[in-house]
Amino acid sequence: MKHLTKITAASLVLLFGAALSYAAPASENWENHCTKCHGADGKGQTKVGKKLQLKDYTDAKVQAEMKDDEIINVIAQGITDKAGKEKMKAYKPELSDDEIKDLLAYVRKLKA
Ligand code: HEC
Numbered sequence: 001m002k003h004l005t006k007i008t009a010a011s012l013v014l015l016f017g018a019a020l021s022y023a024a025p026a027s028e029n030w031e032n033h034c035t036k037c038h039g040a041d042g043k044g045q046t047k048v049g050k051k052l053q054l055k056d057y058t059d060a061k062v063q064a065e066m067k068d069d070e071i072i073n074v075i076a077q078g079i080t081d082k083a084g085k086e087k088m089k090a091y092k093p094e095l096s097d098d099e100i101k102d103l104l105a106y107v108r109k110l111k112a
Contacts, residue, residue, distance in 0.1 A: 026102035033091060034103075042110035052087060058112040071107060075100045 024032070031040070037048045044054025055062045078090035091100065 023096055023099050023102075026099070026106035029095060029099055029103055030106050033094070037088070042107065057107055057110040060111055063108065063111045068104060071104050072100055075103055 035046070037046060037052060038044050038054060038057065039046045039049055042057035044050070044052075044056060057063065074088065075095070076090060076092040078086060079088040080086050095103070
């Protein structure tokens, strides 16, 4: 019995560790956090996206204008307009650095 308790405790630690280090795949994060505005295809043709006049991320020209570190910064820190109103929120509190990097790669792959 004592033995069993030890094993149970050990597996709990393992399980907990796995849960903490869980990183959602970029496609899942894109779907959950980004498509509402940018659209599943990244064209920004959603109701909110049209209102915000989002750029079309399938457009090679738009992609060329964006720098990698800019994209990372935007996802991590968000965007506010000149009046300080939030246009896109900061995802740093919810997403790990790796998840943000994966999203950068995901956004790059939206290019048609
Ligand atoms: C509430 C709507 C909204 C959501 C949700 C949202 N964004 Fe944005 N995003 C914006 C706005 C507004 C801009 C600025 C306008 C533009 O660049 O087209 C922007 C800009 C960007 C840019 C362009 C940065 C640049 O350098 O021009 C990228 C890349 C981006 N968002 C990625 C994401 C990702 C990835 C997510 C999900 C984690 C996300 N966005 C979620 C509204 C949103």
